[in-house]
Amino acid sequence: MKIRFLIAAIAAVFVTGSAYSATLDDVMARGNLECGVSTGLVGFASPDAEGEWEGFDVDYCRALAAAIFGDSNAVEFTPVSTKNRFTALAAGEFDILARNTTWTFSRDTDLKQTFLGINFYDGQGFMVRADLGVSSASELDGASVCIQTGTTTELNLADFFRVNGMSYEPVPIEDNAEAKEQFFAQACDAYTTDRSGLASTRAAAENLDDYVVLPEVVSKEPLGPLVRHGDDQWADIGRWVLNALIIAEEKGLTSANVREMASAPTNDPEINRLLGTEGTYADMVGLPNDWAVHMIEQVGNYGEIFERNIGVNTPIGLTRGVNDLWTNGGLIYAPPYR
Amino acid sequence: MTIQIVALAGFMLLISWLISNTIQNLETLGKGVELWFLFEPSSYDINQKLIDYSSRSTHLRAAFVGLINTLIIAVLGCVTATVMGIAIGILRLSNNWIVAKIMTCWVEIFRNVPVLLWIVFTMAVLIESLPRPATFRGDNPESSLLFWDSVAVTNRGTYLPEPLFGNGLGDIGIFGIFEISLDLVAFLTVLFAGIFVSNMIKKRADKKQQATGHRPLVWPYRIAVVVIPPIILLYILGFYLGKPELKGFNFQGGVYLRNSLIALWIALSFYTSAFIAEIVRAGILAVSKGQTEAAYSLGLRPGLTMNLIILPQALRVIIPPLISQFLNLTKNSSLAISVGYMDITGTLGGITLNQTGRELESILLLMLVFLGISLGISAVMNWYNSTVKIKER
Numbered sequence: 001m002k003i004r005f006l007i008a009a010i011a012a013v014f015v016t017g018s019a020y021s022a023t024l025d026d027v028m029a030r031g032n033l034e035c036g037v038s039t040g041l042v043g044f045a046s047p048d049a050e051g052e053w054e055g056f057d058v059d060y061c062r063a064l065a066a067a068i069f070g071d072s073n074a075v076e077f078t079p080v081s082t083k084n085r086f087t088a089l090a091a092g093e094f095d096i097l098a099r100n101t102t103w104t105f106s107r108d109t110d111l112k113q114t115f116l117g118i119n120f121y122d123g124q125g126f127m128v129r130a131d132l133g134v135s136s137a138s139e140l141d142g143a144s145v146c147i148q149t150g151t152t153t154e155l156n157l158a159d160f161f162r163v164n165g166m167s168y169e170p171v172p173i174e175d176n177a178e179a180k181e182q183f184f185a186q187a188c189d190a191y192t193t194d195r196s197g198l199a200s201t202r203a204a205a206e207n208l209d210d211y212v213v214l215p216e217v218v219s220k221e222p223l224g225p226l227v228r229h230g231d232d233q234w235a236d237i238g239r240w241v242l243n244a245l246i247i248a249e250e251k252g253l254t255s256a257n258v259r260e261m262a263s264a265p266t267n268d269p270e271i272n273r274l275l276g277t278e279g280t281y282a283d284m285v286g287l288p289n290d291w292a293v294h295m296i297e298q299v300g301n302y303g304e305i306f307e308r309n310i311g312v313n314t315p316i317g318l319t320r321g322v323n324d325l326w327t328n329g330g331l332i333y334a335p336p337y338r
Numbered sequence: 339m340t341i342q343i344v345a346l347a348g349f350m351l352l353i354s355w356l357i358s359n360t361i362q363n364l365e366t367l368g369k370g371v372e373l374w375f376l377f378e379p380s381s382y383d384i385n386q387k388l389i390d391y392s393s394r395s396t397h398l399r400a401a402f403v404g405l406i407n408t409l410i411i412a413v414l415g416c417v418t419a420t421v422m423g424i425a426i427g428i429l430r431l432s433n434n435w436i437v438a439k440i441m442t443c444w445v446e447i448f449r450n451v452p453v454l455l456w457i458v459f460t461m462a463v464l465i466e467s468l469p470r471p472a473t474f475r476g477d478n479p480e481s482s483l484l485f486w487d488s489v490a491v492t493n494r495g496t497y498l499p500e501p502l503f504g505n506g507l508g509d510i511g512i513f514g515i516f517e518i519s520l521d522l523v524a525f526l527t528v529l530f531a532g533i534f535v536s537n538m539i540k541k542r543a544d545k546k547q548q549a550t551g552h553r554p555l556v557w558p559y560r561i562a563v564v565v566i567p568p569i570i571l572l573y574i575l576g577f578y579l580g581k582p583e584l585k586g587f588n589f590q591g592g593v594y595l596r597n598s599l600i601a602l603w604i605a606l607s608f609y610t611s612a613f614i615a616e617i618v619r620a621g622i623l624a625v626s627k628g629q630t631e632a633a634y635s636l637g638l639r640p641g642l643t644m645n646l647i648i649l650p651q652a653l654r655v656i657i658p659p660l661i662s663q664f665l666n667l668t669k670n671s672s673l674a675i676s677v678g679y680m681d682i683t684g685t686l687g688g689i690t691l692n693q694t695g696r697e698l699e700s701i702l703l704l705m706l707v708f709l710g711i712s713l714g715i716s717a718v719m720n721w722y723n724s725t726v727k728i729k730e731r
Contacts (some may be wrong), residue, residue, distance in 0.1 A: 110695055143588070155693065173678050179467070185493060187493050
């Protein structure tokens with residue numbers, strides 16, 4: 001009896017031990033995409049009143065699902081904390097991580113992740129109560145600062161205060177929800193994270209004008225989706241879904257007009273290549289020929305995703321700024337689709 | 339017998355296969371087991387630190403800071419949980435119906451809700467209900483300091499007056515790793531010397547009582563040798579209390595007990611006290627009622643009966659399960675990160691793990707540390723147990 005159990009156990013270990021098959025095949029076989037997102041950051045990834053996930057990062061995953069299956073709902077979201085996101089991705093708990101994650105050297109190399117590009121250019125900032133009368137981060141000497149542990153912001157914060165010769169009291173916090181609780185209860189004077197995250201947190205306050213985001217940007221935080229090392233085809237798909245969303249905005253393809261543009265070849269060969277009316281580009285990466293049509297029709301282009309989730313007409317209220325297209329003076333730029 | 343040996347061999351094989359497989363897989367990933375990361379700058383700050391530490395210190399030092407914080411909460415928690423547990427356990431056996439029932443409620447409430455919930459709940463109560471530092475400001479502040487302006491209770495923590503020395507002896511470095519205040523060393527030396535002398539006086543009095551049947555009056559001397567020398571020492575060192583003052587965003591000066599520490603301390607000791615109370619109650623009930631009756635018939639009063647007859651016998655039953663409770667409390671302290679208390683799980687097993695991506699190494703080290711702490715507690719308690727257990731000859 002004991003031996004039989006042992007053999008079964010050994011066999012089980014061997015079976016689960018076989019890793020590294022093609023991610024795309026796994027996803028196709030499973031019938032849906034599994035995507036790691038934030039545990040709740042309004043505008044980027046949060047469940048709405050019906051429990052449906054929505055947000056800027058969520059829409060990237062939906063676009064990827066639409067590209068693979070032609071169905072933007074064929075995706076399952078797994079909320080992960082800042083702390084265990086890389087471990088969970090490396091362990092294969094999901095296929096892709098889209099969780100406002102900063103692209104850094106050591107994460108790319110030492111942690112064995114592949115960043116697919118930058119979908120949001122961010123920087124770390126500080127938010128304080130308006131009635132503190134603080135107008136610059138250099139006036140924060142001695143303040144208690146709420147900070148999410150396990151993020152790059154923690155390191156930037158330490159460097160910022162050290163370089164400026166100021167002292168502070170770090171109040172380490174596990175996730176954004178707890179940060180909100182502590183900051184709104186004034187258990188800390190300032191809350192620091194990426195400025196997009198600050199805008200999102202501020203949007204959740206009872207009275208927006210009670211809080212101000214200070215002008216200083218103390219770091220570069222290029223955010224983007226990432227996958228684990230070892231499957232270049234899967235990384236290519238993720239990278240070109242992001243690029244296609246950007247090209248779509250550049251070329252004026254929107255969810256409203258993409259079906260019409262794809263019905264017959266247009267004058268612009270790049271649009272034709274992207275929408276599958278010219279060449280066999282989709283085959284090169286293993287996607288269906290009309291992947292971009294489904295994707296743009298169901299989710300929209302980069303600009304549409306931005307405006308719908310975090311743009312000026314949403315509670316988050318972010319302007320495009322550096323996240324505008326390169327043609328409009330921003331940094332959003334995609335290599336040519338050819 | 340054969341089947342057991344085969345099973346054992348198979349089991350060992352499985353374990354060794356798992357270990358070699360893990361190492362091999364990590365090597366294929368290019369992540370061999372290494373510990374060099376411990377000697378790189380940590381680049382993060384820790385709020386509660388008893389030894390010198392800055393963001394330029396190494397990950398190893400950050401782990402030490404965390405270890406000290408773990409030990410602080412473990413010691414504080416074990417002491418308060420024991421004191422409360424003994425009191426509650428005895429009171430639960432009280433003849434007073436109301437007292438006994440209140441204590442029963444205490445035990446059932448605290449031991450039947452997960453300790454993580456108690457920790458988070460306590461933290462939420464502290465943050466939401468206590469006054470903010472800003473309310474202490476102004477000419478007519480909403481909140482004021484307690485105990486002659488010396489204690490500030492805020493929703494960021496409690497500031498107590500701190501002992502300072504006008505002509506202190508300074509600090510001494512130990513192996514260049516950390517520093518110890520010589521004032522503290524001097525104070526403790528004098529105090530323990532006093533306690534030692536006091537015990538000598540007691541022994542002499544005991545001897546005299548045995549020999550002559552007459553016990554000399556010694557308690558004034560015993561108190562005097564413990565209390566007076568430290569007071570003289572404090573006077574020489576120019577002892578005074580530094581009071582917390584509101585400067586800038588926060589109170590400055592004084593001993594700062596962060597709310598994360600207080601919440602964790604309260605929750606862990608209340609939770610564990612419920613278990614200890616039951617152990618104490620069981621220990622007392624294990625001493626047969628005849629012992630009490632015999633003591634009463636000899637003319638001992640209830641207090642003396644408890645101290646001289648019941649508790650020494652009950653201790654033999656109480657100590658072994660009590661060790662387990664101390665170990666539980668220490669291990670439960672690893673939930674500290676839920677309220678942002680920077681224990682070793684938060685530093686080595688949290689931020690260091692995250693920033694370096696060395697999961698396996700960090701977690702293994704963490705397990706080793708907890709194993710070490712637990713074995714240490716076991717060793718001390720087992721030694722104590724062997725001193726109180728029945729000496730059979």
